[in-house]
Amino acid sequence: MKPLNTISLNYTILLIFCAPNLFCLKAPANGTGEAALVAQSSDRGGTCKSMVESNGYDCEEHWVITKDGYVLNVLRIPLGRFVGCRKARNRPPVLLQHGMLLDARSWMLLPPKRSLPFNLADNGYDVWLVNSRGTEYSEGHTSLNNYDPAYWNWSWDELVAYDLPATFQYVYNQTGQKLHFVGHSQGTLMVMAAMSRDQLLNMLRSAALLCPIAYLRHTTSLLSRFITDNFIAEALHSLGLYKFDLNDLITMRTLKIICRIPSVDCSNMFTPYTGQNCCIKRSKTEIFLDHQPQPTAMKNVIHMCQMVRRGTLTMYDYNDCDENIKHYGQPTPPAYNMTCIPNDLPIFLSYGGADALSDVNDVKLLLDCLRHHDPGKIVVQCIESYAHADYLMAEKAKEDVYDPLIAFLNKLP
Ligand SMILES: *[C@@H]1O[C@H](CO)[C@@H](O)[C@H](O)[C@H]1NC(C)=O
Ligand SMILES: *[C@@H]1O[C@H](CO)[C@@H](O)[C@H](O)[C@H]1NC(C)=O
Ligand SMILES: *[C@@H]1O[C@H](CO)[C@@H](O)[C@H](O)[C@H]1NC(C)=O
Ligand SMILES: *[C@@H]1O[C@H](CO)[C@@H](O)[C@H](O)[C@H]1NC(C)=O
Numbered sequence: 001m002k003p004l005n006t007i008s009l010n011y012t013i014l015l016i017f018c019a020p021n022l023f024c025l026k027a028p029a030n031g032t033g034e035a036a037l038v039a040q041s042s043d044r045g046g047t048c049k050s051m052v053e054s055n056g057y058d059c060e061e062h063w064v065i066t067k068d069g070y071v072l073n074v075l076r077i078p079l080g081r082f083v084g085c086r087k088a089r090n091r092p093p094v095l096l097q098h099g100m101l102l103d104a105r106s107w108m109l110l111p112p113k114r115s116l117p118f119n120l121a122d123n124g125y126d127v128w129l130v131n132s133r134g135t136e137y138s139e140g141h142t143s144l145n146n147y148d149p150a151y152w153n154w155s156w157d158e159l160v161a162y163d164l165p166a167t168f169q170y171v172y173n174q175t176g177q178k179l180h181f182v183g184h185s186q187g188t189l190m191v192m193a194a195m196s197r198d199q200l201l202n203m204l205r206s207a208a209l210l211c212p213i214a215y216l217r218h219t220t221s222l223l224s225r226f227i228t229d230n231f232i233a234e235a236l237h238s239l240g241l242y243k244f245d246l247n248d249l250i251t252m253r254t255l256k257i258i259c260r261i262p263s264v265d266c267s268n269m270f271t272p273y274t275g276q277n278c279c280i281k282r283s284k285t286e287i288f289l290d291h292q293p294q295p296t297a298m299k300n301v302i303h304m305c306q307m308v309r310r311g312t313l314t315m316y317d318y319n320d321c322d323e324n325i326k327h328y329g330q331p332t333p334p335a336y337n338m339t340c341i342p343n344d345l346p347i348f349l350s351y352g353g354a355d356a357l358s359d360v361n362d363v364k365l366l367l368d369c370l371r372h373h374d375p376g377k378i379v380v381q382c383i384e385s386y387a388h389a390d391y392l393m394a395e396k397a398k399e400d401v402y403d404p405l406i407a408f409l410n411k412l413p
Contacts (some may be wrong), residue, residue, distance in 0.1 A: 001231040047075055047105055056081050057111040057121060064170045066162040070133040071140030074258040075104055080122040091126040093175045099185030104129035109287050114398045123406050126175060128168050132159060138412040146203060152242035155303035155316045156186060161192045172203045180409055182208040189213040190310050196340040205344035206412055208405050211358040211390045214338055223273040229310045233301040236306030245295035274388035275356030284393045338369035347378045348408045350401055352386030379408050
């Protein structure tokens, strides 16, 4: 762990200094709903245009509605760029699920030749990128506004129960094929939780888990620890703040301006949150700040903090027997049992030795649950120097992670 005073731009410090801002969060401007929707619809297709088509790939935009009414934006890169890869038939679908505080664009921070979705497309896969509820392009709901408290009334339990099945079913219907899944961070937690409860398996061909999150007890992330130990999320929630948005804490625009000053190096900006990433170029930080971090529900942050504090993997705890009984029919929240992940499901799991969020000791606990997995069906990779953000932004992520991942997929029947 780096001492605080060596990091010039430290989220934790910024958080402390900026905390007062939290208490003067602006109420939604008049007519935000309408205005935002209009602004957004003119920006719709933004990611397709700016990040996919501009790189010479076809792109489709899809809308998936969850059972609880959230309208999710899903991008599809149906074909590769080269003539040889433009064969439209029988391209196996791959669903990419981003992590917490990120969205689908987090998969495309590297240049196209080096980023995962484009490499998958060029290797003959039909690529689908989900934007989870609450992120910039998935702010819609069939009956709620995204500034209603009820809109933010969810944790990753709901991502498991609603977002994931809806997107799986949609892609399965569209392609008529079972899908490969690739998750980063919270995305891995979502699919493992679903698999442990015997869900989605009829539509799932394989699961790739980058920076797997199941247990969080050993996390050394300073920001996570700070929020957890000080019950920040619980406090904010009880004050009536239901949306967790780092953009409200730190003005990213300011950060971006500061990062442009030649003498300031923001490439270790993520360290207090993710651990010391080894291989991120400073220009990537700016691209990141163009559209990340994304908001999530305060309840989701509280759920993660419960995992950090207790070291367990259960559903959200209402900390109230009656409330738990109301939701779960039992006084304590039900566990997700990782030993129940089917032993014959093909799994590619990659974790970083320097990752503060997906700590090596927690990954070991997960691997222990998977110890009876069919040895022919699981590939485990550890990259000593990698931390959480290297998986999306490292200069050589293609060689280190994506190429082995695609080789794993290519070998599957
Ligand atoms: C805000 O909205 C209300 C109700 O729609 C309207 O009466 C009021 O004039 C608006 N205020 C401004 C400043 O636009
Ligand atoms: C969230 O949902 C629960 C029921 O699941 C309800 O008791 C609670 O009042 C809701 N909170 C908000 C802010 O909508
Ligand atoms: C998928 O297809 C089934 C059967 O045709 C249909 O019942 C279901 O609504 C479809 N679901 C989605 C998400 O498209
Ligand atoms: C998980 O399931 C296994 C096998 O069914 C069982 O032995 C174990 O006690 C369960 N663990 C938890 C935490 O429920």
